[in-house]
Amino acid sequence: MATANDDGVKVCIRARPLIRRESGCQAQWELDTQQIKLISNKEKVKSYMFDRVYGDDETTRDVYEEVAEPIVQSAMQGFHGTIFAYGQTSSGKTYTMLGNTNSPGIIPLAVQDIFNMIQKTPEREFLLRASYLEIYNENLKDLLSTEVTTLKIKEDEFKHVRVYGLHEEMVTSPDDVMKLMARGEKLRHMAATNMNDRSSRSHTIFKMIIESRERVDFNRTREVSDDTAVKVAQLNMVDLAGSERASQTGAEGQRL
Incomplete structure (x- = not known):
């Protein structure tokens, strides 16, 4: 799992x-x-260092609170952030990012946190939009639209990378967001491999655009400050396809 923050890239296992x-x-x-x-025949053969290593006795919430929550909080303050999971099929990427009913993943925890923070910030008004993008066989697909459209990725005049034609929907509650994700998951490319009966064969990027500004009393004049200016940030939550060797999956043809 990697997250972008003020210190660059933080890598956790x-x-x-x-x-x-x-x-x-x-x-x-x-x-x-x-x-x-790494151990072979009870002999330590190799050692690798990371920013943080989580064992199987630590929960997704533990990972979220230490790794992802600071990124979400920064996004609420107007700074872009990205959280993504990387690893081979069956390593637990989708479980960590999405979770299940009993153990919500990073994305639903982040979504709930965003709306909790909005409730605790009555002095600002927020506008939230969401999009869900799939990258499959080097093609871009809008998972929130049933229309077959050609999406193009380009840099705009401010050197920001944008996907033109990608549908965005306004959301006003955690339930709205999770319904969008469920809708998008139905359109995602899945296939059985030797490593997983229902393997994600594509990369997906679920993006929330968080826009906010201070609530202004229009009955009195006040100077525009940094607080009254509009803050806009993107929070990208990414689930990558399995990174294993193709020979391990038994995939052929289109799946390969």
């Missing part, structure tokens, strides 16, 4: 427990809070 098809196997690593030691 999350180790999941062994799954059913791995029953009878033993974990070939030892974990510390910032280190992974």
